[in-house]
Amino acid sequence: MAVGDRDPRGGKAARAAGEAAGSRLAPLAPGDLTAPIVVPNTLWQATNPLAYDGGRPTEITHLREFGQTEAGRRDDLRWGALQIVPTKADYILDLIRANSLWPLLSGLACCAFEMMSGATSKFDMDRWGMFPFRASPRQSDVLIVAGTLTTKMSGPLLRLWEQMPEPKWCVALGDCTVSGGRYKRSYSTVQGIDRIMPVDVYIPGCPPRPEGLIYGMLQLGQLVKDRRGHWDEREIGPTVPDKI
Amino acid sequence: MPTRQRATQPDGATQPDGATQPAHAARTSQAARASQAATAKAQRQRPPEQYRSDDDPRIMLDREVGADLFEPIPPYPVRTEREAEFYTRGDGEMFLNVGPHHPATHGVLRLVLKLSGEQVVDVDPVLGYLHRGVEKICENSDYYHVIDQVDPLEYVSSLFQEWAAVLAFEQLMDVEVPPRAEYIRVLTSELLRVSSHTLFMGFLALDLGGLAPILYSFIERDEIVEMLAALTGARMLFNYFRIGGVNGDLNHEFLSRLGDWMSRAAKQTEANTGLLNENEIFVRRARGVGILDREMALRFGVTGGNLRASGVPFDVRRAHPYSVYPQLDFNVPTRLEGDSLARYLIRMDEVRESIRIIDQCLHNMPDGPVMAKLPRLLRPRPGRAWGAVEGPRGMLGVYAISDGSDQPFRFRIHDPSFLNLAVVPYLLPGNLLADTMAIVSSLDPVLGGIDK
Numbered sequence: 001m002a003v004g005d006r007d008p009r010g011g012k013a014a015r016a017a018g019e020a021a022g023s024r025l026a027p028l029a030p031g032d033l034t035a036p037i038v039v040p041n042t043l044w045q046a047t048n049p050l051a052y053d054g055g056r057p058t059e060i061t062h063l064r065e066f067g068q069t070e071a072g073r074r075d076d077l078r079w080g081a082l083q084i085v086p087t088k089a090d091y092i093l094d095l096i097r098a099n100s101l102w103p104l105l106s107g108l109a110c111c112a113f114e115m116m117s118g119a120t121s122k123f124d125m126d127r128w129g130m131f132p133f134r135a136s137p138r139q140s141d142v143l144i145v146a147g148t149l150t151t152k153m154s155g156p157l158l159r160l161w162e163q164m165p166e167p168k169w170c171v172a173l174g175d176c177t178v179s180g181g182r183y184k185r186s187y188s189t190v191q192g193i194d195r196i197m198p199v200d201v202y203i204p205g206c207p208p209r210p211e212g213l214i215y216g217m218l219q220l221g222q223l224v225k226d227r228r229g230h231w232d233e234r235e236i237g238p239t240v241p242d243k244i
Numbered sequence: 245m246p247t248r249q250r251a252t253q254p255d256g257a258t259q260p261d262g263a264t265q266p267a268h269a270a271r272t273s274q275a276a277r278a279s280q281a282a283t284a285k286a287q288r289q290r291p292p293e294q295y296r297s298d299d300d301p302r303i304m305l306d307r308e309v310g311a312d313l314f315e316p317i318p319p320y321p322v323r324t325e326r327e328a329e330f331y332t333r334g335d336g337e338m339f340l341n342v343g344p345h346h347p348a349t350h351g352v353l354r355l356v357l358k359l360s361g362e363q364v365v366d367v368d369p370v371l372g373y374l375h376r377g378v379e380k381i382c383e384n385s386d387y388y389h390v391i392d393q394v395d396p397l398e399y400v401s402s403l404f405q406e407w408a409a410v411l412a413f414e415q416l417m418d419v420e421v422p423p424r425a426e427y428i429r430v431l432t433s434e435l436l437r438v439s440s441h442t443l444f445m446g447f448l449a450l451d452l453g454g455l456a457p458i459l460y461s462f463i464e465r466d467e468i469v470e471m472l473a474a475l476t477g478a479r480m481l482f483n484y485f486r487i488g489g490v491n492g493d494l495n496h497e498f499l500s501r502l503g504d505w506m507s508r509a510a511k512q513t514e515a516n517t518g519l520l521n522e523n524e525i526f527v528r529r530a531r532g533v534g535i536l537d538r539e540m541a542l543r544f545g546v547t548g549g550n551l552r553a554s555g556v557p558f559d560v561r562r563a564h565p566y567s568v569y570p571q572l573d574f575n576v577p578t579r580l581e582g583d584s585l586a587r588y589l590i591r592m593d594e595v596r597e598s599i600r601i602i603d604q605c606l607h608n609m610p611d612g613p614v615m616a617k618l619p620r621l622l623r624p625r626p627g628r629a630w631g632a633v634e635g636p637r638g639m640l641g642v643y644a645i646s647d648g649s650d651q652p653f654r655f656r657i658h659d660p661s662f663l664n665l666a667v668v669p670y671l672l673p674g675n676l677l678a679d680t681m682a683i684v685s686s687l688d689p690v691l692g693g694i695d696k
Contacts, residue, residue, distance in 0.1 A: 121463045150373060152373050189377075
């Protein structure tokens with residue numbers, strides 16, 4: 001089921017019933033708004049088949065399926081045969097990571113300005129070690145999804161998330177990324193980014209103040225400390241259950 | 245015609261036994277993978293070429309192997325002749341994809357550049373990464389709710405969209421706005437214009453490699469949005485204008501913050517512009533780059549500072565006066581150069597004019613109510629109305645059609661950024677790759693408005 005296949009207004013029968021009743025909005029069939037949005041990763045493919053450890057199996061088109069396979073749990077990229085090491089080492093390393101969270105500079109919409117405002121003169125997130133907004137996903141720890149995520153942008157954003165090296169965390173900034181917010185009934189937005197990727201911290205607000213972002217990042221630091229040594233047990237796919 | 249050859253061709257070509265296998269078979273086969281690794285390693289260890297010549301057959305071979313790196317993938321099967329022409333790579337040309345995630349594209353703009361060496365040959369902007377269906381949502385909302393829904397379009401200057409929508413609705417409903425409300429609208433909007441233009445200065449400098457101006461820009465912006473938050477309760481999406489007035493009178497905290505800011509605004513503007521006006525690197529990178537001539541600007545419907553930088557003194561506040569602008573004294577700064585530097589200088593001049601307007605508003609502010617007397621349920625007569633304001637990026641208009649119900653039948657948003665961005669395919673070719681961002685950024689696009 002591709003992105004465009006999803007009918008946001010219910011099936012034909014539902015639409016006919018709505019027109020007969022004379023309402024302006026066709027009634028929704030149950031589960032229409034909450035159908036999983038499947039984003040096949042077909043826009044970018046590795047030219048070199050050896051890249052990305054041979055690529056992942058092509059039949060997996062959704063992070064949720066990827067999370068159910070064992071492929072996502074493998075850590076031999078970093079540690080090879082010594083996979084026993086990270087559990088103990090991460091117990092210490094996560095204490096360091098928690099105090100130096102490097103976000104990815106990825107602004108999507110309005111909230112990006114509040115994120116930049118939090119990073120510049122007045123609020124200065126650098127005081128908590130969150131400053132170096134990296135432009136490359138390969139150099140960053142935290143993906144702050146700032147702004148409305150549309151279905152067209154969800155493929156590139158998922159690609160960014162996959163390009164970030166583990167351990168990585170995701171912060172949903174703003175109502176649009178938490179639940180859809182004011183675009184809950186729009187035909188072109190993703191109603192909450194936890195439908196396509198795991199989310200660690202939700203920051204509501206439209207847009208949240210920069211203090212909200214800083215508080216959320218501090219909470220994320222605490223979360224990293226709480227989960228230390230266990231980052232490979234986290235969700236890889238979306239955190240929203242399938243049938244919600 | 246470009247096809248998706250990159251997935252199959254290299255795999256088949258590098259099979260050692262000559263058998264051509266499909267890509268997915270090669271990917272899963274361990275033996276094929278190992279042999280490919282050996283081939284790739286042998287290619288890497290080839291001695292470097294001593295010279296480069298187009299006649300050398302080895303070089304041509306090398307180019308064809310490496311060409312897969314630069315083969316573009318069209319976002320969809322090509323549909324028009326223009327796309328087919330664009331995605332056909334000529335001799336010595338390569339493609340570079342900029343965006344949608346790129347720190348210098350002001351949001352989620354995607355530019356596919358066709359390069360010949362360092363020079364841009366052609367460009368294909370891909371839009372729609374922030375299309376949120378605002379127009380459709382507005383058509384399913386009450387007239388009250390539309391004002392909130394248009395806020396996130398140009399999110400750095402939200403009040404202007406509210407103003408355009410409110411202007412159109414007031415024409416539909418024959419509402420007379422009290423003069424104090426008009427002055428408050430002018431005052432808050434001009435504050436936001438200062439904020440938007442100051443941010444423009446910071447981002448333009450950031451795209452050209454200077455980090456310091458954006459820190460000063462955000463000081464100004466935070467001052468302004470904090471005082472507007474004291475007035476409206478929100479920092480970005482204000483939802484402040486109402487049909488027939490504004491939501492709430494000026495309060496003490498707003499006025500005291502505004503007084504503090506006004507006492508140093510003019511001086512601070514000079515200091516901020518001094519960061520860039522006298523910076524030799526900035527001036528030499530912005531001057532003479534991306535020259536937009538008068539005819540092209542008029543043909544493409546460019547408005548705002550971009551048009552005034554090309555020598556056309558068009559300003560909606562002066563050409564089609566609305567609100568209390570006829571009673572205010574301000575200039576329309578115009579320049580003749582039409583390059584990136586002129587577009588920057590025009591906006592800095594507009595900041596000075598805006599500060600003058602704010603000063604006049606504070607001195608001429610009449611007393612009285614801030615809302616007209618209105619019925620609780622708004623049902624305009626059937627008809628159509630066009631309301632346009634001069635936003636920070638140009639003429640921002642709203643075309644509303646009413647069918648007599650409490651929701652607009654059609655709600656069309658005319659966004660200036662979209663038309664300003666339309667000249668990019670004509671400005672970029674011939675320029676260097678490094679100047680791309682100097683040009684796109686000087687047009688000051690905001691993707692929320694472009695994609696709606």
